[in-house]
Amino acid sequence: MRHGKTRFVVGFLALPLALYVWYVVWPFAQSIGYSFTDWGGYSDEQHYIGFANYVRLFNDELIRIAFWHNVFFLITVPLITIGLALFFAFLLNVGGRGNRAGIRGVWGSGVYKIIFFFPQVLSLVLIAVMWQAIYRGDDQGLLNGLLIKTGLVDKDHPLGFVADPTPFLGVPAVLWWILFIAVWGGVGFYLVLFSAAMQAIPKDIYEAALLDGASRFTSFFRVTLPLLRDTVSIAWVYLGFIALDMYALVFVMTPSQGGPNHASEIFASVLNFTAFNSSRSGRYGYACAMGVALGIFTMILAALQLRITRRERLEF
Amino acid sequence: MSTAEIERNVAAADAGPARASTDRRPKIGSPAKDSVFSGFSHAFLLVWGAMVVFPLAWVVLSAFKDDAQILKDPLSLIPNSLHWDNFGRAWGAGHIGAFFLNTVIIVGGGVFLTMLLGSMAAYVLARYDFPGNRVIYYLFLAGLTLPVYLAAVPLFVGTSKLGQVVPLLGTNSDVMLILVYVGWSLSFTIFFMHSFFRTLPQGVAEAAMVDGASHTTLFFRVMLPMARPGLISVGIFNVLGQWNQWYLPVLLMQPSGGEAKHQVISQGLIELSVNQGYKSDWSGLFAGVTMAMLPVLIVYIIFQRQVQAGLTGGITK
Numbered sequence: 167m168r169h170g171k172t173r174f175v176v177g178f179l180a181l182p183l184a185l186y187v188w189y190v191v192w193p194f195a196q197s198i199g200y201s202f203t204d205w206g207g208y209s210d211e212q213h214y215i216g217f218a219n220y221v222r223l224f225n226d227e228l229i230r231i232a233f234w235h236n237v238f239f240l241i242t243v244p245l246i247t248i249g250l251a252l253f254f255a256f257l258l259n260v261g262g263r264g265n266r267a268g269i270r271g272v273w274g275s276g277v278y279k280i281i282f283f284f285p286q287v288l289s290l291v292l293i294a295v296m297w298q299a300i301y302r303g304d305d306q307g308l309l310n311g312l313l314i315k316t317g318l319v320d321k322d323h324p325l326g327f328v329a330d331p332t333p334f335l336g337v338p339a340v341l342w343w344i345l346f347i348a349v350w351g352g353v354g355f356y357l358v359l360f361s362a363a364m365q366a367i368p369k370d371i372y373e374a375a376l377l378d379g380a381s382r383f384t385s386f387f388r389v390t391l392p393l394l395r396d397t398v399s400i401a402w403v404y405l406g407f408i409a410l411d412m413y414a415l416v417f418v419m420t421p422s423q424g425g426p427n428h429a430s431e432i433f434a435s436v437l438n439f440t441a442f443n444s445s446r447s448g449r450y451g452y453a454c455a456m457g458v459a460l461g462i463f464t465m466i467l468a469a470l471q472l473r474i475t476r477r478e479r480l481e482f
Numbered sequence: 483m484s485t486a487e488i489e490r491n492v493a494a495a496d497a498g499p500a501r502a503s504t505d506r507r508p509k510i511g512s513p514a515k516d517s518v519f520s521g522f523s524h525a526f527l528l529v530w531g532a533m534v535v536f537p538l539a540w541v542v543l544s545a546f547k548d549d550a551q552i553l554k555d556p557l558s559l560i561p562n563s564l565h566w567d568n569f570g571r572a573w574g575a576g577h578i579g580a581f582f583l584n585t586v587i588i589v590g591g592g593v594f595l596t597m598l599l600g601s602m603a604a605y606v607l608a609r610y611d612f613p614g615n616r617v618i619y620y621l622f623l624a625g626l627t628l629p630v631y632l633a634a635v636p637l638f639v640g641t642s643k644l645g646q647v648v649p650l651l652g653t654n655s656d657v658m659l660i661l662v663y664v665g666w667s668l669s670f671t672i673f674f675m676h677s678f679f680r681t682l683p684q685g686v687a688e689a690a691m692v693d694g695a696s697h698t699t700l701f702f703r704v705m706l707p708m709a710r711p712g713l714i715s716v717g718i719f720n721v722l723g724q725w726n727q728w729y730l731p732v733l734l735m736q737p738s739g740g741e742a743k744h745q746v747i748s749q750g751l752i753e754l755s756v757n758q759g760y761k762s763d764w765s766g767l768f769a770g771v772t773m774a775m776l777p778v779l780i781v782y783i784i785f786q787r788q789v790q791a792g793l794t795g796g797i798t799k
Contacts, residue, residue, distance in 0.1 A: 174697040175606050182603040182668055183618065189665030190625050193633035193640060200636065207639075254530060257523040272523050280786050281531050284538065286793065287782040289726030291748040292774055295755040296541050299767065308540055311557045350533065359794040382519075411629060414728055418752060434631045441635050450635050457632035468627035 194461075201455035207441070212451065219455035229456070232431040238337055239345065239412055239432070244405035246349050248398060251356035254282070256386060258357070259364050279361065282354035290351070294418035297347050301327035301419070328419045331429035338429035344415050352408065356401050363397040364390055406467050410460070413438075433460050538775070545569070545768035552764045565765060572754065572770035576763075577743070581750035582773070588656055588746060589724045592663035596720050597713060599664060600671030601679075605701055607672065608679035609687070619676065625669035630729060637662075638733055654737050656744055662734060663724050671716050678712035679705065718785070718792035725778065728752075747774050 201219055205212035223229055258275045272278075285293060300308040303326045313319035330339040367390065375385045413434035417423050424435040433456065441453035539559070544552055545568055546561040573579040607619045638653075641662075645652010652658060682705060690700045706713070728748035737743050745753075754770045757763070782789050 170697065171610065172612075175610050175612050178602040178606045178701075179618070182599040182672075185599070185661055185665045186622065186625070186668050188640075189637065189662050190633065190669075191621065193636040194628060196636035196640070197632050207635075250530075254527065257526055272520055272527070274524075278527050278531060279790070280783065281534055283782075283786070283790060284534055284779065287722060287778050287789065288775060289728065289748055291726070291728045291751050292771060295751045295767070296537060296771055296775075298755055299541070299544075299764070300537055306553055306556045308537065308556060315557065353530070354534065355793065358790050362791075362794055407627075413631075417732075418755065434629075437631050438634070450639075453635050457629070457634065461628050461632040464627055464629050 197454040197457050199454075200451050201458045203451040205451040207450040215451070219452050220459070222452065223455060223459060228428060228431060228436050229433075231428055232433050232436045235341060235430065235432050236410060238341060239348070239409040240406060242345055243348050243352070243409040243412075244402050246345070247352040247356055247405055248401055250349065250353045251360055251401075252391075252394075252398070254353065254357045255360040255364060259361060275361075279354075279358055282357055284354065285351040286355040288351075290414035291418055293347065293351055294415050298328070298419050301343060303327060303329050328430070329421055329426050331426045340420060340426070340430045344412065344419065344430065347415060347419075348408070348412060352405065356405075359401060360394060360397060363394055367393050403467065403470065407464070410464060410467070433463075538779075541768050542772050542776070545765065545772040547765055547768075549763070549765050552768075568765040568769035569773065571763070572766045572773060576750065576754050576757075576766055576770050577745075578747070578750050578754070578770045578773055580743070581745050581747045584656065584744055585725065585747040588659050588663070589721060591656075591660040592667070592724045593717060593720045595660065595664045596667040596671055596724075597717055600668050600716075601675050601706065601709065601713065602701070603668070604672040604675035605679050605705060608676045619672075622669050622672045625666070626673060630666065634733060641734055653734050654744055659731065659735060659744075659746075662730055663727065666730065667720050667723065671720065674716045674719075675709065675712055678709050682708050714788060715792040715795050718789055722778075722789075722793070750774075 200212075202214055202216060203212040204215045204218070258272055258278060302308075302310060303324060305311060305314055305321055305324050307324075307327075309327070310319065310324040314321050314324065319325060326339070327343045328340045330343075332339050334342055371389060371393075372385060375389050380388065411434065412432055416430050416432055416435050417438075420426070420430045424431040424439060437453050437456040437460070440449050440456065543559050543561060544556075546564045546566075547558075548562070548565050548568075551558065551562050603622070607615060607622075641651070641653050641658060645655070645658075649655065650657045651661070686704060686708070687700060690704050695703065726748070727746070731746045731749050732752070735745050735749065751770060751774055754767050
């Protein structure tokens with residue numbers, strides 16, 4: 167029956183595999199190779215220098231700054247986004263009519279969900295360009311204009327936003343302003359995700375809780391939240407990936423793509439700066455070493471994800 | 483949770499109010515407490531809704547103002563008069579028009595090829611046993627977690643070098659960018675479609691084979707149509723992903739010397755935002771952002787259920 171199977175399998179796999187290997191696998195492999203060389207990029211000349219690039223990474227002041235900024239995002243982005251998304255999902259779903267068991271949306275919850283989801287379909291670049299106009303550092307930006315009008319900010323000293331390196335709670339202000347955009351853009355998606363997961367919880371579980379005399383709040387905190395644990399864990403990991411990759415916002419919004427004065431450098435911005443616009447020596451080889459380090463960091467995160475999702479799931 | 487499940491849930495939730503009147507269930511809480519809580523919910527939800535909509539509306543409305551009004555009174559929402567010329571300027575001089583069309587071509591080609599090649603590979607990997615099957619599948623999966631920056635330098639160097647031999651596959655070429663998009667979208671597409679093809683019944687395949695269908699006919703005529711819901715989800719995911727892509731174009735689509743520009747909309751926006759720094763064409767910038775934003779938002783509003791289910795289903799899979 168299975169005549170011509172080999173030809174079919176090879177025929178169907180050849181092109182996708184070739185494209186994938188040429189554009190994804192091979193560059194990854196090369197990156198690892200180059201990371202052990204002092205390749206500068208201008209000529210083909212390159213020498214094997216062992217782990218020298220990796221040693222240099224640990225002593226690089228810029229990398230150290232970038233690393234801590236990445237860690238800042240890695241902690242704050244998931245924490246705040248998930249917190250807000252859960253809060254809104256709670257309001258959206260538990261605030262509904264009380265005469266029925268189960269999760270029911272408040273009036274207009276469909277419209278809220280459509281609107282909250284808006285930033286998710288817009289590109290990060292578009293969001294960054296838009297917020298740049300909102301964050302303008304003189305009195306003509308939307309936010310400064312609002313703050314001046316309400317008297318919160320002095321007209322002669324408007325806020326600098328993404329051009330402001332002064333630390334707030336030990337972290338440059340520019341990072342907090344970027345964090346705000348990341349959260350603004352992310353909440354809607356996770357709200358919809360959590361809402362769908364809440365509505366997938368079967369009604370009889372709520373009916374049982376109801377018969378036991380649970381109030382709406384009790385059933386939310388004792389029934390809904392524990393059952394959402396898997397979805398929240400997944401969201402956590404995905405937000406972790408996003409937090410590691412805030413480059414679009416930094417690239418478009420901050421002065422000299424990581425400024426002012428390196429106050430908003432992240433791993434990706436240092437990597438690109440090293441590879442494509444700097445006069446650092448051995449820049450290609452060194453940039454590849456940064457890429458490998460970032461890759462290892464990401465792999466650790468992915469391993470974490472596997473551990474989380476492998477945990478036994480509750481099937482309804 | 484599968485996408486289909488989510489779609490069903492969303493549909494069930496929407497069907498809710500219609501059934502409410504026939505539903506007799508025990509009551510929780512008093513009506514008065516309910517309405518207080520409901521008002522509290524709406525207050526918070528409206529604030530966040532305003533925070534999302536206000537900046538977007540401000541950008542769209544500012545696109546109709548002239549620079550004088552934008553500078554004098556940035557907070558005003560109503561344009562003094564409708565300055566449609568802003569759009570003309572952004573479309574022509576700001577190259578948004580050319581970039582827009584170029585993006586449509588690239589994303590169209592990219593998504594079509596991604597879906598075709600991705601489902602072909604996923605199908606073979608999901609339903610045929612052959613030596614190396616697992617290895618190839620995991621090779622594709624590995625691409626899901628690695629950051630694109632890790633590959634940036636060799637990808638740029640390799641593409642430039644290939645371009646000296648085959649210009650079509652070198653930097654600043656639409657064909658090259660389409661193929662790069664396909665390569666980088668395959669991991670997720672195969673991961674998603676693999677589990678979808680696994681669930682399709684074996685009996686149908688056997689019946690088709692008995693009727694004399696070849697493997698290729700079986701795939702295109704039977705299996706692919708049955709996988710439609712999955713194709714739609716992953717298709718939406720890819721359209722948005724490739725439309726919003728910015729790093730790969732910035733890396734690979736820089737014209738060198740006198741070459742014509744073949745840039746995409748993200749690059750056009752970056753260019754506008756950099757340019758307005760010295761040209762101070764704020765209204766042109768707002769018009770450009772509006773033109774890049776509205777089509778996507780309109781398509782999203784029309785297909786919002788599929789888009790939401792497709793995107794959220796993509797990560798819980």
